[in-house]
């Protein structure tokens with residue numbers, strides 16, 4: 001799999017995790033680039049603005065995937081999914097993280113800083129980086145049904 005271009009983002013409730021994961025990504029051999037859409041250390045931009053900005057970058061093809069944090073990982077997923085062509089999931093466990101790529105070809109992984117421990121979050125990201133969707137798999141037809149419904 002080619003090295004991945006990744007976008008990270010969070011609101012203030014996910015900022016600490018976003019910063020830690022950003023450093024992990026920058027040091028990871030499978031990551032080509034990391035773009036940060038905020039918030040900054042003293043930022044209070046609401047999660048919908050951050051999540052849609054990140055998702056639009058992926059939808060335009062300027063990045064391959066995004067990782068988003070908020071308090072729960074829920075709001076950022078809801079907002080990112082409003083961007084056409086984006087499949088965003090909230091996943092805090094290893095199996096869901098795996099299936100988000102292998103079953104759903106989701107480009108956006110969302111987690112909640114108030115939900116999951118940082119070491120599990122870091123592990124989830126490491127594992128997420130190792131998975132690649134197989135377009136020849138039986139899952140692709142189901143993903144294509146989502147795309148057709150959306151008109152993407």
Ligand code: RB5
Nearest residue numbers: 013070071072073074075
């Ligand atoms: C805080 O605004 C909190 O509601 C937010 O971070 C997120 O958890 C929403 O889904």
